[in-house]
Amino acid sequence: MNYVEWLRVRNLLRTTAIILAILVVLAVILRISVSRYMSPDAWVAHMSLDPGTKVTHTVLPGGTKRTTILDPSEPSTVVIDDHGYSGKHIVITEPTSRAHKEQQAHNIGIGSIQVHESRHGSLTTTVIDTNGSVPMLYYMALADVVALIVATILAAPLAREIDGHLEIALTRPCSRVRYALEVIGADAVGILAASVMTIAAFYLVQLLFESARLDFSGINARAIAMGVTLPLAWYALLCAATTWLNRSYGAVLGFAWPVTILIGALTLIPPGNVVALFVHDVAWVLSRLNPLTYVSFASPNDNGTLDYTGAHFALRLSIEVLMFVVYGAIAILKWQRVEA
Amino acid sequence: MPAILTVDPRSGVPIYLQIIEQIKRSIALGVLQVGEQLPTVKQLAIDLTVNPNTVARAYRDLERDQVIETAPGRGSFVRANGLTESPRVAVEIGRDALDLALREAKAVGLTQSEIRELFEAALARWFGDFKK
C-alpha cells in the first residue's frame, strides 16, 4: 500500500469518524424523541398511574407474554405481545388527540420499528411492531452515502501526483502500474473502511436501545454486494476522468455530482420532438457510463418493500465490478504514459 | 598537517597543478619534512573542498616525479629525494618572479641601468633593516 496515499486516507477517516460521531449523537437524540413508541414497560408504568387502570399479564399458547392495560377513564387500551427475541407487537387504542397525525392512516418505519396509525371515528389505533432485527439494507444505504462521499474526496489520486509530484512518484524502484495499483488499493481500503465505520456507528445507536439482530438474508445480501461495489465503481470513474482531463481535478470532482444529476434528469425528457429525442438519447447513453444508474433505489412493490431482486441483479452487479476494473485500467493507462 | 594548502578554483590554473606546486613549495620551505605523512586523498579533498580525483591526480604526478612515495595501506610520505627538489623549486620560483618583474619594467620603457638601480635599492630594502 502506498504510504502517502495511506496518510491521506487515514486523515480522511479521522474526519469521517468525527462526523459520524456527531451523526450518532443526533441519531440518539432522534431515537429518544420517538421513544414514546418504544418502551412498553415505561408505558405500563405511566398508564398504571391513572386511577382505575387495570393491568393483566397472560401467557399465550406458544410462549408469547401478553400484557393488557385497560384505562376506562380515557378510554384507552394497550395490548403488548412480547415475542421475546422476535420482538414486540403493540396495539394501542385511544381517543384521537393532538399527538396523532391528521391523516386517516399514517406509517413510520425506523430501522426495526414499524408504526402504523389509523383513525376510525373518534378513536385512533396505533400498531407498533418491533421485530428486533434490522435489515442490512438500511445500514448499507447509510454506509453508501458516506462511502460515496469519501470516494469522491479520495478520487483523483493519480491526478494529484501528476500535479507536481511526478519526480518523486516515478523515480521509485517500482513499476508505474504497481505504483498506481498501490495507490488505488489504499483508497479502496479507505472507502470500505468508511462503510464499515458507518455501519458500526449506527449499529451502536441501535444497541443502545434494544438488542439488535442483523438480517443478512435475501435482498440484504444483495444490498451488501451492491453497496460494496458501487462506491468503488464511482471512485474508479472519477479516477479515470481526472487522470485524463488536463484540468483542475478539484473542479472535475466538484462538478461530478451535478453533472450526474443533470444527465439523469435529461434521460427523463419525453421525446416530443427531434431535438428532445436527440438530447434524451445522448443523455441515455452517457448515463449508461455512470455506476449510479445501475443501482435502482427502485419503486416499491405492492407489499411496500423495496425491490433489489430480479434476474437482472447479477448482471447489474457484474457491470459495477466491470466498471471498477475498466475505469481503473483507463486511469492506469494514462498514468503509464504521463510525462513530467 | 597544518592547513598551509589553499587552492583557488576560480584561477585558470588547474587545481591539481596548484596542489602539486603548493606541496613542492611546502617541501622547499621546510614546512613539510622528509618522511612526513601527507593527508589521505579523501581527507585532503574534504579539507580543500575539491574533487577527490583531482587530489589523486596530484598525488600520482608527485609520485611519478618522485617527490612523494605511497605505501599501500600506510599512506603517502615525503620522499628523501623531495629535498633535492627543493633548491630547484626555490630557484624556479625566484627566476619566474624576476622574469615577471623585468618584463613589466622593460615594457614600460626603463633602461637596463635604471632597472639595475631599482634592483639594488630593493635588495638593500629586503635584506637590510627595512628602511625605506
Place this chain on the structure above:
Amino acid sequence: MSITITNLRKYYGKSAAVDDFTLEIPSATVFGLLGPNGAGKTTTFKCMLGLARPTSGRILYDGKPLMPATFEQIAYVPERSVLYDWMTVEEHVEMNRRAFAKFSPARAFELLETFNVERQKRARALSKGMRTAVMVAMAFARNAEILVLDEPTGGLDPVNQRHVLSLMINEAAKGNSIIFSSHQIGQVERAAENIAVMDRGRLVLEGLVDDLKADRKIVEGIFPDVTFTLDGIANDPRVARSDRTERIVRLLVTGGAADIASRLSSAGAMAVRVLDLNLEDIFLYAVSPANATTDVVVRESSS
C-alpha cells in the same frame, strides 16, 4: 554505473529541447552539466530518468535500459520542490524509508539537522531553501550509486551551499557518481571532474575540467603598430577565436599555447603573454556567438 546517452532528441511540438545529444558519463565520477537557461539540461535529466520519453535516441545504464530496479541506485533532486505540502518532514523521511531499501533515516535526520530543518514542520511551512535542503537530505541519505542533482543549491544561503558542496565531495570520496547542473560555476570548478556544456539543446563542449583549463588559454600579443598580419596563425586549427583591437591581438587557443605564443613573437609581437582561463571564461566562450568579444579577467599564466 556508467551512463551512455546516444543521439538523444526530445521535441516538444516543433521545437527541440534536446537535439542530437551524445554523452558518455563514466562511473564513479562527478559530472557537471552546464548551460544557459533553457539549454536543455533539465530535459536531459528527465529523459535520463524516464520522466520524459525521448523523441529518439537511447540512454543506457551499464549497457542496459532504465528499469524500475535501476532506481534503487539512482537518487534525484529536481529543480523545483516536489514535496507534499501537507506532509511533515518526518513523514517524508518515512516515505523514503519505505520506498528504498538502502535509505538511512538516521543519516537523513543528521543531514536535516545540518541544514537546520525542523522535523515536525509541514512542507508548506518551509521556505524555498528549506525545501531544497529537505530534498538534498533525502537524496544523500539514500547511499545511491548515482545522484542526479538539478540545481541542488537553489535558494540556499552560502552556508548551506557549502554543506551541499561538502556532501558532494564526500559522496565522490565514497566512490559514488554525481551528475549535477549548477549555475554556481565556483561549485562546479571544485566538485566536478568532468563537465559538458549544453547550448540550445546541443553539446558544445565536454572534457575533464583540469584538462580544459590546462589546454585552453588566451595568447595575447602586442604589436609595435597596426600594420601586422596573422594569416598563418589565425588559420591554425588550435585557434578557436581571434580578437584584434588596434595593436593588440588575443587568440583563444584549445591547445599548444606556448607554440602559438612563440609564433606571435616571430610575427613581430613585442610582448606576448599567455593568459589562463577559468571555468567561467571557458563556459562563456563556449556558449557565446563566434564573433562576439567577452570580457576576460586577465590572469597571468604560470603554467
